[in-house]
Structure formats: structure tokens, C-alpha cells
Amino acid sequence: MRTDGEPTAAKRVVGVVGGGIAGLTAAYRLSQAAQQQNLPLDLKLLEATDCIGGLIQTTTENGFVMERGPDAFITIKPWAFQLCQDLGIADQLISPNPNFPRSFIVRAGKLYPVPEGFYLMAPTALWPFVTTPIFSWRGKLRMAMDLFLPPSVPDTDESLEDFVVRRLGREAFERMAQPMIGGIYSANPKELSLKATMPQFLQLEQRFGSIIRALVETMSARRAGGVRYSIFRTFPAGMRTLVDRLVQG
Ligand SMILES: Cc1cc2nc3c(=O)[nH]c(=O)nc-3n(C[C@H](O)[C@H](O)[C@H](O)COP(=O)(O)OP(=O)(O)OC[C@H]3O[C@@H](n4cnc5c(N)ncnc54)[C@H](O)[C@@H]3O)c2cc1C
Incomplete structure (x- = not known):
């Protein structure tokens, strides 16, 4: 008191x-x-x-x-x-x-390294992408169609899932984008607005007409920044x- x-x-x-x-x-x-x-x-x-x-x-x-x-x-x-x-x-x-800077994806019960040069949803290096067993040949061809598909109407929005499926196909979404991106937002990509979560991909699509081309073009700047594994922390x-x-x- x-x-x-x-x-x-x-x-x-x-x-x-x-x-x-x-x-x-x-x-x-x-x-x-x-x-x-x-x-x-x-x-x-x-x-x-x-x-x-x-x-x-x-x-x-x-x-x-x-x-x-x-x-x-x-x-x-x-x-x-x-x-x-x-x-x-x-x-x-x-x-x-730093000696093991790799991510792996589980496919049919086995661990496979994410192909060298793969950035979230699309490849930027040809050979690692062609040889990876993560995608079927059909899936790889569908992803390559991104190079020829027209961009969406400017200033429209769609879900993250719809965007990846439209540009790169369902296999790319299910086998790579979903596990890679799902963890970032801990949400259903069908319910995530692309504009709100990854607006840079919308801009890249408008600017370069293709996500693969955009990532390849901007990759040298990304490489100069280095793979930033050192920013991650956890406990033993x-x-x-x-x-x-x-x-x-
Ligand atoms: C697979 C995966 C990997 C991820 N990897 C990373 C990563 O490496 N780094 C990173 O920074 N983030 C990562 N995330 C995101 C991160 O896990 C989340 O952003 C964060 O854990 C969310 O914490 P939160 O407390 O907001 O929600 P939650 O962890 O979902 O906690 C909410 C809690 O509230 C309880 N609750 C809900 N409703 C009620 C209610 N009405 N009454 C009482 N209790 C309720 C729930 O039971 C739950 O325990 C990942 C997410 C996932 C799914």
C-alpha cells in the first residue's frame, strides 16, 4: 500500500x-x-x-x-x-x-538439391535446370514457355499461385514455388496477393515480358550481392x- x-x-x-x-x-x-x-x-x-x-x-x-x-x-x-x-x-x-550453402527439396521421398541458379520459382542457369530430377520433361518444357507467353494486363493483381501457374505451369508451382514460398508467408499461396507479397515479380514480368528472362538479366546484380546465407540465425x-x-x- x-x-x-x-x-x-x-x-x-x-x-x-x-x-x-x-x-x-x-x-x-x-x-x-x-x-x-x-x-x-x-x-x-x-x-x-x-x-x-x-x-x-x-x-x-x-x-x-x-x-x-x-x-x-x-x-x-x-x-x-x-x-x-x-x-x-x-x-x-x-x-x-558457409561450406554447405544449399537448399534441398523432398521429391518422392528423396532429397534433391535445388538446382544451381534457381530463384524461388524460376531457373536462371540452363544445365542445372535441364538435369535436375525434380521436374519432369513435360514440366520443364512448360516452364520454358514462360519465355514466349505474353505478360498480364498492367496494374492487375492475382494470387501468388495463379501467377506461378500462369507463367511457369502447375508442376513448377507444386514442386518448387509452393514449398519455397509457402514457408516465407506461412499462408496458402492461393490466398496471397502477388502485388502485396512479391510485387517485384509483377514488375519484372511487365519489364522483361518473361520471369526467366528477367531473372537471368538481373542475376548478375544478384550474384554481386552474393548468396546471403550469413543473414540467417538459429540455435543449435x-x-x-x-x-x-x-x-x-
Ligand atoms: C513451413 C514453414 C516454414 C517457415 N519458415 C520460416 C523461417 O525459416 N523463418 C521465418 O522467419 N519464418 C518462417 N515461417 C513463418 C513463421 O513460422 C511465422 O510467420 C510465425 O511463426 C507466425 O507466428 P505467429 O505467432 O504469428 O502465429 P502462429 O505460430 O501460427 O501462432 C498462433 C497461435 O495462436 C493459436 N491460436 C489461434 N487462434 C486462437 C484462438 N482463437 N484462441 C487461442 N489461441 C489461438 C494457435 O494455436 C497458435 O499456437 C515459416 C512458416 C512455415 C509454415
């Missing part, structure tokens, strides 16, 4: 809905702010499932760390790294091994470390 005549701050009752990284971080930041300003806080985190972490779900099998959702965050957007610093776990962070025991630390408060 205060005796200096100032009224005691009323207790704030706050409910945070969802125990994914957004809800956990909101709850953590709220508790931090309440502590700093000496405000009494009654905080409840409401989670619909019996599992905390949302899409962040790490498992370990035979000594291998497996991620069912996000496997890293990027440091060019500062907030996740800042959160790790505030939680005192930034010194545990690791970045990808996986992204679960971040969730566990947030739960500890």
Missing part, C-alpha cells in the same frame, strides 16, 4: 490470444514494460491447443534437429535478434555453415530454444 498520497496504479488485466512467437513476444514485452513502469499487470496468455510455440515446432530424431516450421530468422530485420539479446540467449545463435537445439526461453519469462 502506498503512503505518499499518490493513488496506487490500477491493475491492468490483459489477455494475449495465441501462444505462437507473436503472442509470446507480446506477452514478454508487456511484462517488461509493466515492470519498468512499476505497473501491476494481470496477464493471461490464451492458447487454443495444448502446445505452445505455434508454427515453431522443433523435434529431435536420431540426434538430428528437425524443424516442422521456421528453421531460422534473418538479421536484416532487427527485431528477432534484439529479442534474443534481451532474453540473454543471443550468444547461443549460430549461422549456416533449434528454434524451440527461443520459445522455451520466452516461456520462462
